[in-house]
Every structure is written in C-alpha cells, then in structure tokens.
Amino acid sequence: ILEILHDIMLFVTPEKVAEYISEANRAGIRVLPPDINRSMTDFHVSGDDITFGLLALKNVGRQFVDAMIRERRGGRFTSFADFLSRMSGSDLNRRMVETLIKAGAFDSLGVYRSRLLASLDASLGAVADRNRRNIDGQIDMFSVAREDEGEESLYITYPDIPEFSTRELLTLEREAAGMYFSGHLLDGYSLHIESVKPTPLSELTAEDESAVSDGENVGVCGMITSVTAKNTRSGEKMLFLRLEDRYDSIEVVVFPQKLKKYAAVLRADEAVYINGTVSVREGEGAKVLLNAVSPLRTNEDFQKRAAVQRESAPKPAPAPKAVSVVYIKVPSEDSEI
Secondary structure (H helix, E strand, O other): OHHHHHHHHOOOOHHHHHHHHHHHHHOOOOEEOOOOOOOOOOOEEEOOEEEOOHHHOOOOOHHHHHHHHHHHOOOOOOOHHHHHHHHOOOOOOHHHHHHHHHOOOOHHHOOOHHHHHHOHHHHHHHHHHHHHHOOOOOOOOOEEEEOOOOEEEEOOOOOOOOOOOHHHHHHHHHHHHOOOOOOOHHHHHHHHHHHHOOOOHHHHHOOOHHHOOOOOEEEEEEEEEEEEEEEOOOOOEEEEEEEEOOOOEEEEEEOHHHHHHHOOOOOOOOEEEEEEEEEOOOOOOOEEEEEEEEEOOOHHHHHHHHHHHHHHOOOOOOOOOOOOOOOOOOOOOOOOO
C-alpha cells in the first residue's frame, strides 16, 4: 500500500496529492512533512510512513534539491547557518529558501519559522559577504573563525520574536506546498462542524455520478479560499467562491439577491456553513448554489455558548421528597380501626 501511494503521488496534481495524503491519514499511514535532512527529491517510503518530496514544493528546483542531497551525504545539516554555508555554491536563492522555511523543512533544527524568515535577508547577505571576503580572510559580526578548519563559518543571530500562530503556520504551509502539514484551518471549528453534520465535499465532487443528484439540498462546511466577483447581464454583482474542507474543494455560486443578504460573511479566509443546492451539469464539475450562509464558531466560542444555553435552560422540577414516616389518626389505641 505504501509503495502504491508513493507511486501515485509522483504523477498527480497538487490538489490530488492533498486528497491522497488525507486518504493515507485516514488509513493510518502518516505522510511526514518535508525535512531538510530526511526528504528526498520525490515522495519516498520511510518505515511505515511516506515522506514528502521536496520537488513537490513550489519554487524549489530539481537541480538545487539534487545538489542538497549530494551535500547531505557528507553529514546532516546541523543548523540553518550550516545549511546556508554548505549550499552557498549551489544556486542558492531567496525564493527557494523561503519556501523551505514556510513548509517547515527546517523545523527539526530547532529555530522558529518566524525567526528564520525575519533573519533570512540578513543571513543570505552574510553568506554573500563571507564568500566575497574569503579571499581576504576578513570576518564580520555574522561570522566566526573556525580555527580547526582554517576557514570562516557563518553565525546567525536570530531576533527574539515568538513563533507564528497555528493559523499563520498553516497559511504558510499552504502557500509553499499547496496543503497543510500542521493540521487544518478548520480544526479550530471542529465542535461546530460536528454539530451540524455537513456533507463532505469529496462526496459532491466524486466522479461517481450516483454520489450526488442535481437539485439536491446540502449543508457543507469549509474555508472560503478565494472570492471572484462578476457582473450579470443586468449589471448586478454576483460571486464565485472556492470552498475547501479538509479533503476537497468545490465552487459555490452566489447570485445577486443572496449576495445582498450575506455579503458581510462572504470573505476569503472565512470559515462558514453553507446551505445550498447542488448543480450538476454534463461536462462540468458539481457546484453549490448558495441559499444561506453563516460563520462557523470557534471551539472556544462554541463551548461558551453551549455552557450559557445549559445555564439558561429551564430547570426540571425537583422530584418529591421520599416520605419516611406516615401518621394515621385513629380514635384510640383500642378501636377496631
């Protein structure tokens, strides 16, 4: 199964890669995120797991990855500075290094992504300066002499700033790899999503036509990842949204009357619950025509609202107290009663 998944991932689009990774996770197979010391050019099997291939990252070229793997044979990269120093002669450019940082490829080296990105320009500048000065043997504040090897070694001072939020990290991962490695943006809304029991988008986009019917009413949850506005023939504004859940995405059409009513909610990066009608046309993928939309509540807000509802709910009448003694009045102790 691992080998088959590996082979499939070599020849599919980024969107399909994300779908297969989700399927692998559901089957109990982990797809490990990219790592500067572990990843190869393509996806590869690592024990019981699959490791993400560096060539699947945006802006990362094969020639650079091949050079990095060759360099790694001489020993693991021990730090970000070590990576820059050893790769400085291999077509090192800012876009590729930035992508590797955003994808989390340097996480195992122990420095926050926020700090790596904040110091990236200075670090690359220091590499360039060091290479120019090696002939003269000069050293600046970013470098220190290595007496045992008689050469200059790069030293980087990182700014004392906190790591990005989980949401920011996930956004960076999607930008670099087209998918998430640290979770999903919808994870923070899981309680609300579970309560409404939405239809998974993968059921709507399945190639099996029997999976969904034209005109069927559905409720779906997801993150709005893009918003495109267009004008109708009458000049009214309408929207085309891209809605994404953990495993798939679908186009949502918002006609002018619905847009007027729900415009405040229909924004990019908004987590929403949409009630709509499925539209299936021959030769086209399924779409959802929006009927109503509401923002998803975060797990924290959902729990708070649930607690308030429990407290404000009518309290049931207390059960009558159990009687322990019964008194019966009789005329006298000697009466027949």
